[in-house]
Amino acid sequence: xxxxxxxxxxSSWLLLHAVAVFAFLYLPIAVLILYSFNGEGVGGxxxxxxxxxxxxxxxxxxxxxxxxxxxxxxxxAAMVISLAFGVPAALALDRAQFxxxxxxxxLVLLPLILPGIITGLSLLMLFNLTGTRLSLLTIMLGHxxxxxxxxxxxxxxxxxxxxxxxxxxxxxxxxxxxQTFWRITVPNLKLxxxxxxxxxxxxxxxxxxxxxxxxxxDNTLPLEIWGRLRRxxxxxxxxxxxxxxxxxxxxxxxxxxxxxxxxxxxxxMAELSEPTSP
Amino acid sequence: xxxxxxxxxxxxxxxxxxxxxxxxxxxxxxxFGRNAVLRNISLEIAEGEFxxxxxxxxxxxxxxxxxxxxxxxxxxxxxxxxxxxLDRQPPYRRRVNTVFQSYxxxxxxxxxxxxxxxxxxxxxxxxxxxxxVAEALDKVKMTPHAxxxxxxxxxxxxxxxxxxxxxxxxxxxxxxxxxxxxxxxNLRRQMQVELKSxxxxxxxxxxxxxxxQEEAMVMSDRIALLRSGELEQVATPREIYSRPATxxxxxxxxxxxxxxxxxxxxxxxxxxxxxxxxxxxxxxLFSLRPENIRLVAAGRTGDAGSVRLRGKVLHRAFHGxxxxxxxxxxxxxxxxxxxxxxxAQDTVELEFSPDDAVxxxxxxxxx
Numbered sequence: 001x002x003x004x005x006x007x008x009x010x011s012s013w014l015l016l017h018a019v020a021v022f023a024f025l026y027l028p029i030a031v032l033i034l035y036s037f038n039g040e041g042v043g044g045x046x047x048x049x050x051x052x053x054x055x056x057x058x059x060x061x062x063x064x065x066x067x068x069x070x071x072x073x074x075x076x077a078a079m080v081i082s083l084a085f086g087v088p089a090a091l092a093l094d095r096a097q098f099x100x101x102x103x104x105x106x107l108v109l110l111p112l113i114l115p116g117i118i119t120g121l122s123l124l125m126l127f128n129l130t131g132t133r134l135s136l137l138t139i140m141l142g143h144x145x146x147x148x149x150x151x152x153x154x155x156x157x158x159x160x161x162x163x164x165x166x167x168x169x170x171x172x173x174x175x176x177x178x179q180t181f182w183r184i185t186v187p188n189l190k191l192x193x194x195x196x197x198x199x200x201x202x203x204x205x206x207x208x209x210x211x212x213x214x215x216x217x218d219n220t221l222p223l224e225i226w227g228r229l230r231r232x233x234x235x236x237x238x239x240x241x242x243x244x245x246x247x248x249x250x251x252x253x254x255x256x257x258x259x260x261x262x263x264x265x266x267x268x269m270a271e272l273s274e275p276t277s278p
Numbered sequence: 279x280x281x282x283x284x285x286x287x288x289x290x291x292x293x294x295x296x297x298x299x300x301x302x303x304x305x306x307x308x309x310f311g312r313n314a315v316l317r318n319i320s321l322e323i324a325e326g327e328f329x330x331x332x333x334x335x336x337x338x339x340x341x342x343x344x345x346x347x348x349x350x351x352x353x354x355x356x357x358x359x360x361x362x363x364l365d366r367q368p369p370y371r372r373r374v375n376t377v378f379q380s381y382x383x384x385x386x387x388x389x390x391x392x393x394x395x396x397x398x399x400x401x402x403x404x405x406x407x408x409x410x411v412a413e414a415l416d417k418v419k420m421t422p423h424a425x426x427x428x429x430x431x432x433x434x435x436x437x438x439x440x441x442x443x444x445x446x447x448x449x450x451x452x453x454x455x456x457x458x459x460x461x462x463x464n465l466r467r468q469m470q471v472e473l474k475s476x477x478x479x480x481x482x483x484x485x486x487x488x489x490x491q492e493e494a495m496v497m498s499d500r501i502a503l504l505r506s507g508e509l510e511q512v513a514t515p516r517e518i519y520s521r522p523a524t525x526x527x528x529x530x531x532x533x534x535x536x537x538x539x540x541x542x543x544x545x546x547x548x549x550x551x552x553x554x555x556x557x558x559x560x561x562x563l564f565s566l567r568p569e570n571i572r573l574v575a576a577g578r579t580g581d582a583g584s585v586r587l588r589g590k591v592l593h594r595a596f597h598g599x600x601x602x603x604x605x606x607x608x609x610x611x612x613x614x615x616x617x618x619x620x621x622a623q624d625t626v627e628l629e630f631s632p633d634d635a636v637x638x639x640x641x642x643x644x645x
Contacts, residue, residue: 165382168349171369172376173396173447183399187386 029245036238054235064240067224074139074211074220075204079197081144086151087193093152094159112149116209119146124213135216142214143204150203151196158192191259198255202248297324300483301346301364301451306355308341308507315341316507319355323451323485328477330486330494332530333504339487340379342504343453346485347376359450375444376453379460381436383428389439390415390424396447414446417476434465441473445480454486458493470496491531495519503527510641520567526641528565533602535571535613537564537635546635549609553585553632563638568602568616570634574627584629589613591624 039049058064089108093101111119123142124134132138166188170180186193208222215223221244225237301323308316316338323329333339344350346357348369357364364372375396383392391398394411402410415421418438423431428439437457444452458466458473474497477484488494494501495515502512503526511523522528525536539548541562546555548564555562574586589605592612605613605626615628 163380163382165378165380166384168347168369169376169378169382169384169443170395170399171349172347172374173399173443174370175395175399176368176370179399183395184384 032238033242033245036235036242038235054239057236058239058243061236063219064221064224064236067219067221070136070218071205071221074136074143075201077140078143078147078204079200081140082147082151082200083193083197085144086148086196087155089148089152090155090159093156108152109149111146112153114146116146116207117213120210120213123210127214133216134214136218138214138216139211139220142210143207146207146210147200147203150200154196154199155189155192158189162188194258195255198251202251205244297327299323300325300359302358303342303346304356304358306342306345306352306357308338308345308350308353314507316345316352319504319507319509321502321509321512323483326481326483327499328474328484328486328497330488330498330501331504332488332491332494332501334489334530336506337504338507339489339504340455343376343455343485343487346451347374347453348372373450374453375447375449375451376455377437377440377444377457379455379457381428381440381457383436383439383443385428387427388424389420389426389428389431392428392439393443393446395443400447410446414442417445417479418442433460434469437461437469441476445482449482451483451485454484456488457486458488459490466493473497495531503530505530505641521636522565522638524639524641525563525565528636528638533568533614533616535566535568536638537566537611538562539564546632549607549611551585551587551607551611553635555632555635555637557637563640564635565638566613566630566635568614569600571613571615571628571630573615573617573619574629581629581631584631585635586627586629587613588625588627591626 034047036054037050037052038047039051039053040047092098093105093108098104120142123138123145127134127138162185166184167180170184171177175183206222207220208226211220211223219227221240225240228234228237299322303319303321303323306316306319307314319342331339331342341350345352345365348365348367352365355365359373364374384395387395390411393414394407397407397410412421412424415424418441420435420438420442423435423439428436431439437460440457454473458469461469470493473484473486486494486497498515500512500514501518503510503518505526511518511527513521513523518527519531522531522534528534528536537548537551539546539551539562540560541547541555541557542559544554544556545552546557546562546564587607589607592604592606594604595602600616600618603615603617603626605615605628607613607628613628615626
């Protein structure tokens with residue numbers, strides 16, 4: 001029975017289907033990038049007069065770069081805040097036994113499924129109540145709190161894979177709990193922590209819902225783009241989108257290489273081909 | 279006979295009493311919830327001895343080791359190392375090191391850094407760390423792999439690194455949790471010999487946990503046999519083999535014949551057999567090793583005072599140098615006999631010396 005190989009008849013429909021799906025996923029991105037080089041604006045097919053003008057306009061555009069800088073600051077702060085709270089929460093969930101642990105776990109992970117509107121609105125009401133002026137700081141706090149759950153889940157998953165005997169070996173060899181944490185636990189958690197940091201950074205960079213409620217006078221990049229789109233679309237937007245796309249690509253490649261170095265390519269490939277657990 | 283009870287006198291007869299006691303385990307018990315894993319364990323570990331804690335899986339041997347190392351706390355009882363109450367100290371303050379079953383090498387550190395870990399956290403001077411690490415690696419023949427990561431070396435090599443990592447700290451006691459179980463049979467035998475000679479060389483007391491009775495016999499100065507959380511017997515391998523205290527010990531270590539009978543008026547009786555025995559009257563259980571039963575050539579008279587019997591050969595099992603034969607000796611009694619030659623006949627005459635029928639306590643519960 002088991003030696004029998006089941007052959008699925010090759011169907012041209014399958015190929016067609018695959019092409020359609022990939023086109024649906026990637027064609028808009030390709031078009032977006034293509035039209036950032038189009039001399040005649042976003043309309044017209046096929047594109048005419050290939051030019052780098054839109055990139056020149058983009059690099060001379062002060063407000064855009066201000067918003068990029070704002071977004072970077074927000075993303076960095078969100079990363080620090082959510083890791084500072086998320087890592088201890090993950091450690092508590094993995095190691096500590098305390099009453100109400102199940103409730104604690106749900107409360108920590110809830111923002112993961114909570115719509116951004118709820119998070120944004122509730123924080124807005126809180127800031128109103130306390131009389132806090134909306135600024136980049138409020139967005140940082142908003143992103144930071146909303147993304148703690150991401151840090152917790154990522155690091156918790158890493159802790160679950162950790163070999164506890166290593167920590168025991170460290171204690172056995174004379175390192176106290178604190179030394180063991182810094183010398184053994186943290187180096188072994190490097191990958192999940194860096195992964196969480198990258199994820200939080202990118203999630204914060206393109207976050208709109210929470211930012212929308214908490215925005216002060218300084219725009220983040222997604223909100224700046226959003227604001228400009230309402231005044232009409234220009235290829236400059238395509239140009240900034242292309243830049244973002246390239247940065248994301250670089251980040252993904254960086255992350256992949258880091259994992260390959262740490263775990264060996266075979267493991268990474270195996271994990272990438274595994275269906276991700278919820 | 280009236281016996282005078284001398285209360286307060288320790289009954290732990292120590293065969294190695296010349297050596298000073300290093301670690302004293304006193305009435306240690308451990309339970310996880312309602313599940314009692316260890317019950318009232320008292321054990322003295324002598325300076326420089328090789329003690330093996332032998333038991334089946336689930337006998338509590340690893341738990342006992344983890345209590346000594348400090349990874350588990352005992353539910354009751356005390357650990358003393360000299361004047362120091364050990365069980366109140368965290369693992370990192372105990373002069374006890376462990377070789378883990380999984381080795382637990384640090385994957386992000388090189389072999390050298392793994393071995394130097396204990397010295398580094400103890401903030402020893404750099405020069406001392408370098409020389410002691412080099413010495414330890416040399417001792418386990420791992421110098422060529424000093425710069426490798428643990429994932430790049432074989433299981434046997436990882437084992438040596440784990441050993442060096444523990445010994446470099448010069449502990450007073452080294453705990454080894456089934457360190458050879460992951461190795462294949464040949465490497466395992468080789469490591470048994472190496473480990474034993476290493477222990478002699480460094481002179482540190484080893485407490486070795488295993489479920490393999492042969493390994494325990496080969497390596498140990500003394501064996502502590504643990505069964506369902508209780509110590510059955512603590513003795514030298516020779517003694518535990520030739521004078522097992524309980525039926526369980528007799529069966530767990532090597533082959534044996536258990537003869538169930540009774541003693542009356544200085545005579546032991548089991549089915550049709552009888553022999554003089556200086557034990558109090560009552561039901562009795564005797565352990566008789568297969569090699570202590572001899573084949574007697576038909577017609578010849580055996581040794582004076584030995585117990586003679588005749589039986590039919592039921593089955594044979596070839597073991598290389600020896601052969602184990604099962605002999606039906608009448609009244610449903612089947613004796614396993616170890617012979618060196620090939621006994622081709624169907625009916626054999628056997629004899630054994632009454633001294634070799636060792637009285638053992640019945641082991642309650644499952645056997």
